[in-house]
Amino acid sequence: MVTNATLARGRLGRQSPDERRENILAVAAEAFALEGYGITSMSTIAARLGGSKATLYKYFASKEELFQAVMQRKCEAVIGPLEELADSSTDPASLLTAFGKIFLSRLCQPDAIVIHRTVLAEAERFPEVARTFFAFGPEAAYSVLVPALARFDAAGLIDCPDPRLAAEHFLGMVRGDIHLRVSSGLIPPPDDAEIERQVSHAVGIFVRGISRRGSAA
Structure with a gap:
């Protein structure tokens, strides 16, 4: 389930690079907790963030690294x-x-x-x-x-x-x-x-x- 907190964190456009990275980590942690490591994908995390996988991959090269x-x-x-x-x-x-x-x-x-x-x-x-x-x-x-x-x-x-x-x-x-x-x-x-x-x-x-x-x- 996508929470209100997740939706609020999903506005990447107005964030600095450091804020964006922290946002990604917070949303990824929530996704791993709710869905497990195996089911969670980079696409899933990008969707929760409200951005693209391309943006996500600028910060983390793989799901394992994330x-x-x-x-x-x-x-x-x-x-x-x-x-x-x-x-x-x-x-x-x-x-x-x-x-x-x-x-x-x-x-x-x-x-x-x-x-x-x-x-x-x-x-x-x-x-x-x-x-x-x-x-x-x-x-x-x-x-x-x-x-x-x-x-x-x-x-x-x-x-x-x-x-x-x-x-x-x-x-x-x-x-x-x-x-x-x-x-x-x-x-x-x-x-x-x-x-x-x-x-x-x-x-x-x-x-x-x-x-x-x-x-x-």
Whole structure:
């Protein structure tokens, strides 16, 4: 269904190139969410925009490139705050708590759940969808957390010889069953209290596991 918001965004003629690109990304994200990656075509997106495919191709050479840009745009809103945390934190437990809260909260928001469902539904037929998701989703989070864990290990604050594996385990603990239940439609997104409970429990177990003997990291 074409929404009023989509129709309002579809006036490309009076927009600057940057505004036009943002408009394309917003409309494409809506199309991928409503119709799925496989069914959505460049023609579909152009029609939603109220312009031509020629205009669309000036900005994105293919549907795969457009989907990558949509994913990158959505993930940048999460990765930016995580990078600031990782760069400024000097305490492993504080970093992991703040990191985990942002990660789980964003992961369970409706637009992120739609992306996750799209990936699961389309990955077998369109492996580029899975590759894009992992590049701009999990791998982007690991690229922030792994260097921070390595820095803490080098400083003697934790015992973490394999920061990458540790990061995978930590984020897996933070997700727990909550993300699976939300993405399956069994429960609504968790509130702040539930996120606090889930993340605090994961951090408590994880920090005890990576603490140097005799340390209270």
